[in-house]
Amino acid sequence: ILNVEQSPQSxxxxxxxxxxFTCSFPSSNFYALHWYRWETAKSPEALFVMTLNGxxxxxxxxxxxxxxxxxxxxxxxKGSQPEDSATYLCASQAAGNKLTFGGGTRVLVKP
Amino acid sequence: DADVTQTxxxxxxxxxxxxxxxxxxxxxxxxxxxxxxxxxxxxxLIYYSFDVKDINKGxxxxxxxxxxxxxxxxxxxxxxxxxxxxxLYFCATSGSNAEQYFGPGTRLTxx
Numbered sequence: 001i002l003n004v005e006q007s008p009q010s011x012x013x014x015x016x017x018x019x020x021f022t023c024s025f026p027s028s029n030f031y032a033l034h035w036y037r038w039e040t041a042k043s044p045e046a047l048f049v050m051t052l053n054g055x056x057x058x059x060x061x062x063x064x065x066x067x068x069x070x071x072x073x074x075x076x077x078k079g080s081q082p083e084d085s086a087t088y089l090c091a092s093q094a095a096g097n098k099l100t101f102g103g104g105t106r107v108l109v110k111p
Numbered sequence: 112d113a114d115v116t117q118t119x120x121x122x123x124x125x126x127x128x129x130x131x132x133x134x135x136x137x138x139x140x141x142x143x144x145x146x147x148x149x150x151x152x153x154x155x156l157i158y159y160s161f162d163v164k165d166i167n168k169g170x171x172x173x174x175x176x177x178x179x180x181x182x183x184x185x186x187x188x189x190x191x192x193x194x195x196x197x198x199l200y201f202c203a204t205s206g207s208n209a210e211q212y213f214g215p216g217t218r219l220t221x222x
Contacts, residue, residue, distance in 0.1 A: 043213035089153060097142055097209040101153040
């Protein structure tokens, strides 16, 4: 994988349902994986920064896992609420501080 | 007050005009970045700076230039704007862990 790829591009979730989506990244020269939450008309805000294989991070109903050997990360939303509607961006950080962003997964939670 | 500010927030300009986007930060970070966002493409890095007078090209630097004359300020210039530079532009800062703090964005339209 040469680029950072996120799938799906968008998804609709019924309120109360749980969901997850994927970020794939180059496993070579890997340093850290970032997740950002971007609400419409606002700026992206950091959710998690993960560095170690097997890392799991949690913030409220949102959690993320990291597999650096195979180059993927999952983001989970448990019991989705309308306020979870946003675009979720992942970014791979190689050595140095440059981030390479994926195209994002746009999540729409329907009441 | 916001930690990262951008001016202007919206700008419409004509092809061939020179335009400058300004970014200021109060976080005391050394590292600053300029990204552009196009629908479906996530955030792409234009230029970044790790210190005053330090300038580095990102993945899409052609047609842009930057200036970092002070720690708190990082400006992006389009010397001769063209329509495919119509996009949403974000400035960001980071500390040593590369976690990005984004400004509110500048929506630029080149007609």
